[in-house]
Amino acid sequence: MDFASSSLFTADFAYENELDLSSLITPSTFIPFQEPNPSIPTIHCAGAENDGRQRIRETTTTDEIITNEDVEPKNKKAKRREIERHRRQEVTSLFGNLRYILPSQYIKGKRSSSDHVQEAVNYIKDLEKKIKEISLKRDRIKRSLSHSSSTGECSIRSLESSYCSCDGDTHINVKVRTCLVGIEIVASCCFRQESCLSSILQLLVQEQCLDVVSCISSRLHPRFIHTIVCESKSMAEESPLVLVHRPPTMKYMDEPLTRYYRILTTHTSSDPLPVFLSRHASSVRAVVSIGRFKIDADFLSRLPSLQLIVCTSVGTDHVDLPECNRRGIAVTNAGGAYSEDVADYAVGLLISFLRRIPAADRYVRSGKWARCGEFQLGIKLSGKRIGILGLGSIGSLIAKRLEPFGCIISYNSTRQKQSIPYLYYPDVVSLAANNDVIVLCCALNDQTRHIVNREVMEALGKKGIIINVGRGGLIDEKEMVKCLVEGVIGGAGLDAFEKEPGVPVELFGLDNVVLSPHCAIATPGSFDNVVELALANLKAFFSNQPLISPVRLN
């Protein structure tokens, strides 16, 4: 409130009326009064007289005083009278403004200007009280969310260490008790420590389930005792309930979701999943699916109100899409949030395989370079023919990255895209026959399961390489292991397997594979992207807007 920041109220005045204005007064701000002579800067000082009225004295700057030294006293008197008159006018206008600024309940029945000033003081006190109540609320919520100790003293204990220069006890005592309506907080602090009550109220403000009913401050010299009574109420019904279906280790979505929604996690209860769902989740309209937990027809049947499934992965093969289509449930995925990282990783796997980087690194670290001589030769990347299976967002980024390496790009996709400059092959076998490397980055569904089978691998040939950054189910894994061991294909760089984290043991001893624990997306930036995208999809859903990254269900 601009008014409160004026220089009318000094520290003494505030103290006499038990106002805590130290944070409000900023000595550098002045109300821009109308000045009699704009070229002469004036200084405003205020003092409090004993009866509570304030006195404003205007003095001119020293320059003016010096130049006017030789002016006759008569002129000075006239000037002073002029200044007095001007001051009185301004004070009247100021008090006139008070009537318009204060809310009506304070002005009712009061006519004189000193009453108005008193009411202004009351108004400021009330506002302060409200601020403190709200901050106490926030304290409480913070504490309950972080499951801290029941008395809540830990969050307030930090105030105890603040410095106080007076003689009274410097520390703050806080006791929290339950009472009829909720909880009662009694805080006793040194009278100079103005921040105590406001800090408590600040913390309470964040507490959503507590309402501050009353806050009474009394002074027993040299301490203040604040008694705050808060009423507990049930959480607002307005934030929707979202079911989070995730493994226990993947917690990154929990905190962002709780900012806007109430969440229910499936792994925390001891009940088996169907029982848990039937019991708790009948009103759930949206599910967030993290990790590779299956969402099948049985799961869907236990959530009668379900309308949206938000997946944090790009692949939606773990969701029964035809069933969702039948039930009218929308599904969203991670869209393009991961694409750059996966494309980088695919290129990294390819170069690491061709130039034998992991094997060479092992060679140096085992000391063999000094003992056994040169490492074996690698294979040149430039000029290789690369066939991309599935030219979606990931596939096109891979193509963009491999072009300056001098690679020749071709692709196979469900639909031929007219604007793409790369060569199109109508089926996988011809793609494999005409390329040195095939990169798998298409979705896994019924048509693409085991799309890379023995026939494709034989077409790829002895010098052919498979790079898989899609799903393990795209490759017939048993056949692939046989082909690698027998030398039917040249080698592979694999980020995904059919039964993760189980990897066929025959691969561990092979030199012509680079293995990776499904971490093509594992960078902090991509997790932030997917969190943002999931929240955007949920927000769009709950406000009936179109979804950001929906998946085609048919």
Place this chain on the structure above:
Amino acid sequence: FTFYPRRAQDTLSSSLCHLVYPTHLLANFFPFEKLESMESIGVLMMCPMSSYLENELQKRFNPVRFWNFPVFLETHRNSIRAVVGNASTGADAELIDGLPKLEIISSFSVGIDKIDLGKCKEKGIRVTNTPDVLTEDVADLAIGLILALLRRLCECDRYVRSRKWEYGDFQLATKFSGKSVGILGLGRIGTAIAKRAEAFSCPVSYYSRRVKPDLGYKYYPTVVELAQNSDILVVACPLTDETRHIVNRHVMDALGAKGVLINIGRGPHVDEQELVNALTEGRLGGAALDVFEQEPHVPEELFPLENVVLLPHVGSSTVETENAMADLVVANLEAHFAGKSLLTPVV
């Protein structure tokens, strides 16, 4: 001279070669130095480089293998008219002085820091190297090193092979796309690296002796400034007296705990002791090194670190490129002894 250990697969073929063609013995018995056909020209090979190269030289000239019979250098000194060196062993002043009939040094590499160029100029000896044929491979390896380092590919491979994946997921790595790449030395290799990095949406900047305005990358006048403004610093300049230890403590501090260093130049470009200290103390984010000061000895303090990738100087070690380099070396030698102009002369 460093006595370079040879590749395991070379041993048998080389020994057999000597049994079938005992050329060193013939040279003693038939000192026909006036023989103009090239089969008698002695070409000194400093160390095993490539069996393909050895075969090609054997077909045309009279290769003398320094690592097999160093003591026979005394008897051959008058028949050796060419030296073939590589990145690890060249021709220093002592060797050049010891070969009175030396006419040409053909290096099986593009870096010629191991050859005493001043002495060559003084004596009128020609020097050739192998530029352009290996540019793409070295640039590919630089990008491969960046990806392997930032995305922890070597660790991922170890993680799966040691079956640790069954107990828990791998930790987060660092994203590459969009990181700023600073290239020290924008020559052929540096430009190729810049082109590849651009496809990953990385802003590219460089430091070089001269500004190159038509390439469109940001220029920094000092290495420290380049390091301050880059997340990834790639060393791709030749080794000369000015660039020795060009990556020193100041540069590494400017690169910082979030920056990484990629060295595909020469080991002496980087102050190795300082690098080891910075990595073990955590002052530098990571390093991927293909070259070291005392190859093949790598500081053992680096072995247990997770944020390093160490490679045994495989910058141009692919089958296709080594063959191309060997062809270029042989072509240069043939051109010289036939009196034609050299293909890739340095001096």
